[in-house]
Amino acid sequence: MLYAGVMSAALPPFPTPEESHDAPQLLQVAPSPEEPCLRADAARNRARLLEAAARLIAEHGVAGVTMEAVAAAAQVGKGTVFRRFGDRTGLLMALLDHSDRQLQADFLGGPPPLGPGAPALDRLRAFGVAVLYRSAEQLDLQLAAQPEPTRRFSHPAIGARRTHIAVLLRQIVPDADCDLLSQTLLASLDPALIHHQHRQRGMPMERLEAGWTDLVARVTRTEPPPR
Amino acid sequence: MLYAGVMSAALPPFPTPEESHDAPQLLQVAPSPEEPCLRADAARNRARLLEAAARLIAEHGVAGVTMEAVAAAAQVGKGTVFRRFGDRTGLLMALLDHSDRQLQADFLGGPPPLGPGAPALDRLRAFGVAVLYRSAEQLDLQLAAQPEPTRRFSHPAIGARRTHIAVLLRQIVPDADCDLLSQTLLASLDPALIHHQHRQRGMPMERLEAGWTDLVARVTRTEPPPR
DNA sequence: CAAATAAACGGACCTCGGTCCGGATCGTAA
DNA sequence: TTACGATCCGGACCGAGGTCCGTTTATTTG
Numbered sequence: 001m002l003y004a005g006v007m008s009a010a011l012p013p014f015p016t017p018e019e020s021h022d023a024p025q026l027l028q029v030a031p032s033p034e035e036p037c038l039r040a041d042a043a044r045n046r047a048r049l050l051e052a053a054a055r056l057i058a059e060h061g062v063a064g065v066t067m068e069a070v071a072a073a074a075q076v077g078k079g080t081v082f083r084r085f086g087d088r089t090g091l092l093m094a095l096l097d098h099s100d101r102q103l104q105a106d107f108l109g110g111p112p113p114l115g116p117g118a119p120a121l122d123r124l125r126a127f128g129v130a131v132l133y134r135s136a137e138q139l140d141l142q143l144a145a146q147p148e149p150t151r152r153f154s155h156p157a158i159g160a161r162r163t164h165i166a167v168l169l170r171q172i173v174p175d176a177d178c179d180l181l182s183q184t185l186l187a188s189l190d191p192a193l194i195h196h197q198h199r200q201r202g203m204p205m206e207r208l209e210a211g212w213t214d215l216v217a218r219v220t221r222t223e224p225p226p227r
Numbered sequence: 228m229l230y231a232g233v234m235s236a237a238l239p240p241f242p243t244p245e246e247s248h249d250a251p252q253l254l255q256v257a258p259s260p261e262e263p264c265l266r267a268d269a270a271r272n273r274a275r276l277l278e279a280a281a282r283l284i285a286e287h288g289v290a291g292v293t294m295e296a297v298a299a300a301a302q303v304g305k306g307t308v309f310r311r312f313g314d315r316t317g318l319l320m321a322l323l324d325h326s327d328r329q330l331q332a333d334f335l336g337g338p339p340p341l342g343p344g345a346p347a348l349d350r351l352r353a354f355g356v357a358v359l360y361r362s363a364e365q366l367d368l369q370l371a372a373q374p375e376p377t378r379r380f381s382h383p384a385i386g387a388r389r390t391h392i393a394v395l396l397r398q399i400v401p402d403a404d405c406d407l408l409s410q411t412l413l414a415s416l417d418p419a420l421i422h423h424q425h426r427q428r429g430m431p432m433e434r435l436e437a438g439w440t441d442l443v444a445r446v447t448r449t450e451p452p453p454r
Numbered sequence: 455c456a457a458a459t460a461a462a463c464g465g466a467c468c469t470c471g472g473t474c475c476g477g478a479t480c481g482t483a484a
Numbered sequence: 485t486t487a488c489g490a491t492c493c494g495g496a497c498c499g500a501g502g503t504c505c506g507t508t509t510a511t512t513t514g
Contacts, residue, residue, distance in 0.1 A: 304464030
C-alpha cells in the first residue's frame with residue numbers, strides 16, 4: 001500500500017473549509033474561485049491534521065483513523081477536526097482531494113487520449129481506465145471515504161466526473177439521454193464495485209478494463225476497439 | 228409510505244439466524260434448506276423484534292430505529308437484537324427479506340414477462356422495471372439498509388439478482404462477459420442511484436424506466452422497443 | 455422426572471462519531 | 485500599541501452501535 005500520493009496531498013495548505021459539502025458547482029478545478037481563506041492558525045491546523053491522518057493510515061490502515069486519534073496526533077482538539085472537515089468522511093475525502101484534482105486536470109486539460117484533442121470515444125475509454133486504476137490503487141481509502149448512500153453522488157468531484165462523461169457522450173450519441181447514461185457509466189466504476197469484482201470475486205484488473213471498454217462500445221453502439 | 232408489506236414481513240416465524248451473512252449460496256429462495264431452526268424463545272423474540280422495528284419505522288421513520296429502542300419496544304435485551312441480526316443493517320435487511328423473496332419468486336417462477344415463458348430480453352426489461360419501482364417504494368428503508376461498501380454486493384438477495392441477470396444475458400449476448408455486464412446492469416438499479424436521480428435531481432420514475440429500457444437495448448445491441 | 459448441555463438472554467460496559475459553548479487567538483483598524 | 489470583533493480552539497458531554505460474560509431457559513437424554 002503506497003500512500004505517498006496521499007502524503008503529498010496533505011501538504012499544500014489549500015483550505016477546504018467546512019462548507020465544502022453542499023456547493024453544487026458543476027466543474028471545480030482550482031481550489032474554488034476564492035476560498036474564504038482560513039485564518040493562519042486554522043490553515044496550519046488543517047495541514048497538520050491531514051498530515052497526521054495520512055501518517056495514521058500508513059501506520060495502522062484506514063481503520064486506525066479515529067477522529068480522536070487524528071486530533072491527538074496533530075496535537076489539536078477534537079472539535080477542531082470536526083470544525084474543519086465536517087465529519088469523518090469529510091476528512092477522508094480531503095485526503096483524496098489532491099488525487100481528485102490531478103485526475104480532473106488530466107481529463108480537462110492533460111494530453112490525449114485522456115485530455116482534449118482525441119476523439120470523444122477514445123477519451124471516454126481512457127477516462128474509465130484511468131478511474132479504474134486510480135481507484136484500485138487507493139481502494140481502502142476510497143471505500144472508507146464513501147459517505148452514506150444519500151450523499152454518495154453529491155461530492156463535487158463525482159459531479160465533475162459525471163458531467164465530463166455526459167459531455168463526451170453527447171458528442172458520440174447526441175440522441176441518447178446522456179445525463180442518465182453518464183450516471184450509469186460512472187456507477188460501473190464505483191470503488192465498491194471494483195472492490196467486489198477484483199478482491200472478492202478475484203477478477204484481474206485487465207478484465208475490468210476490458211469490461212469498461214466493451215461497455216462503452218455497447219452503450220455508444222460503436223465497434224469495439226481492435227485491442 | 229406504506230409499511231404494510233414490511234409489517235407482514237415480520238410475521239412469518241422464519242428464522243434468519245446470525246450466520247446469515249456469509250453463505251455464498253447462488254440462489255436462495257426458500258428460507259434456506261433447513262435452518263438450524265431456532266429455539267422456541269429465540270423464534271418468538273425474533274418475531275417480536277421485527278414487529279417492533281416495523282412499528283418504529285411507521286411511527287418515527289427509519290432514523291427512529293435504534294437498536295436500544297427496538298429492544299425496548301420488543302421487551303427484550305439489547306444483546307438479543309445483536310445476537311439475532313448481527314448489526315443494524317442486518318436487522319433492516321431482515322425487514323426487507325419478505326419483499327426480497329417475493330421479487331425472487333416472481334422472476335423465478337411468476338407469470339411472464341417477469342417470470343419464465345417470455346423471451347429473455349423481455350424478462351430483462353421487466354426485471355429492471357420491477358426492481359426500480361420496488362426500490363422506489365421503500366427507498367428510505369433500502370437506503371438505511373445499505374451495508375458498508377465492503378459488503379454491499381455480498382447479500383444473498385443481491386447475488387440472486389445478479390445471477391438472474393447473468394443467466395438472461397447469456398441467452399441474449401452469449402459472447403459477452405455476462406458476469407461483468409450483469410453487475411454493471413445491477414449497479415444501475417442501486418437504491419442510492421435511484422434516490423439521487425429521482426429525489427435529488429428530480430427525474431420522474433418514467434424517465435428512469437425509459438433509461439433502463441434504453442440501457443438494456445444498448446448493452447444487448449438490440450433495437451429499442453417501440454414503446 | 456431429573457440432570458446435563460447447549461443455546462439464548464440481558465444489561466453493564468466500551469468505543470467512537472458528533473455536538474456545544476466558554477475561553478483563547480488572530481486580524482484589523484484606530 | 486491597543487482595543488475589538490470575528491473566528492477558532494478544546495475537551496467535556498451525549499447518544500448509539502457493538503461486545504462480553506454471568507445467568508437463565510429450552511431441549512435432550514437417561
